[in-house]
Amino acid sequence: MSTVRVLALSIFMGGLAAACSNDVPEHPARVPLSGALNFRDVGGYQTVDGKQVKYGKLFRSDDLAALNSNDLEVLQTIGVETVYDLRHNYERVQFPNRLPEGDQIRVVEIPVYYPPLDRRESRRKILSGEFERGHFQQLMIEANRAFALEFPDQFAAIARGVADSGSQAVVIHCADGKDRTGFAIAMLLTAVGVPRETVYEDYLLSNIFLESKNSRNAFLASMGSMFSIPSSEIRYLVDVRREYLEAAFAAIDEKYDSFDDYLRDRIGLDQQTIERLREVLTE
Numbered sequence: 458m459s460t461v462r463v464l465a466l467s468i469f470m471g472g473l474a475a476a477c478s479n480d481v482p483e484h485p486a487r488v489p490l491s492g493a494l495n496f497r498d499v500g501g502y503q504t505v506d507g508k509q510v511k512y513g514k515l516f517r518s519d520d521l522a523a524l525n526s527n528d529l530e531v532l533q534t535i536g537v538e539t540v541y542d543l544r545h546n547y548e549r550v551q552f553p554n555r556l557p558e559g560d561q562i563r564v565v566e567i568p569v570y571y572p573p574l575d576r577r578e579s580r581r582k583i584l585s586g587e588f589e590r591g592h593f594q595q596l597m598i599e600a601n602r603a604f605a606l607e608f609p610d611q612f613a614a615i616a617r618g619v620a621d622s623g624s625q626a627v628v629i630h631c632a633d634g635k636d637r638t639g640f641a642i643a644m645l646l647t648a649v650g651v652p653r654e655t656v657y658e659d660y661l662l663s664n665i666f667l668e669s670k671n672s673r674n675a676f677l678a679s680m681g682s683m684f685s686i687p688s689s690e691i692r693y694l695v696d697v698r699r700e701y702l703e704a705a706f707a708a709i710d711e712k713y714d715s716f717d718d719y720l721r722d723r724i725g726l727d728q729q730t731i732e733r734l735r736e737v738l739t740e
Contacts, residue, residue: 508739
């Protein structure tokens with residue numbers, strides 16, 4: 458295997474191709490951290506009953522491993538008190554979060570691990586040539602159906618934690634803040650009455666903030682395959698697509714008459730918890 462190929466794949470898999478924060482367009486939702494491109498406030502969305510999601514309460518992000526001292530000050534300024542880390546242990550070991558010193562921020566580790574999405578497995582497929590066109594697209598569709606139906610304990614823990622968080626600011630994140638975090642935020646926004654079209658809009662914002670990073674990573678992964686896998690196919694893996702979240706909602710709609718039924722019967726939330734979520738997240 459050529460040195461160039463190994464280097465390209467190592468950079469892709471290790472996340473060293475992350476874009477500079479200067480490459481990220483300004484957006485009202487994004488909190489301008491140098492070390493986290495996809496850190497944003499989920500506040501401001503209108504609900505079907507005329508309320509809106511509170512600003513400064515719920516944040517979503519990619520990993521927090523590259524935060525600098527200025528970023529840490531921003532976290533303290535916005536009052537983050539709890540961080541939910543949805544990554545697998547190997548991801549946390551490879552890229553440990555950098556948070557303000559002391560015990561003012563509580564970290565809750567809730568791994569949402571879907572083995573086919575393991576980056577090590579993606580690397581193996583790229584190296585081995587075990588690839589058919591459309592594979593990554595189908596993988597992401599199946600992963601989102603799995604998020605909806607196969608991880609009730611994990612998403613219940615997140616929902617209960619947010620419901621019990623009072624006025625504390627909460628961050629939910631994974632590696633890129635788009636897939637596992639994307640479903641977690643979609644679940645919470647839907648639970649409090651944000652219309653589905655708005656939920657899709659929030660979900661797709663990751664493509665804006667991660668575009669420069671994803672473009673570079675797709676090229677590097679294609680290079681690592683000696684261009685046997687086109688970068689356009691890699692983009693199915695590194696981007697988010699509306700069809701991915703649609704697959705999650707379709708999996709729910711096929712089995713449950715309403716989203717509240719899903720929250721109660723699959724996720725295991727009682728009505729009191731659902732009501733607390735709405736009280737805590739909306740105004």
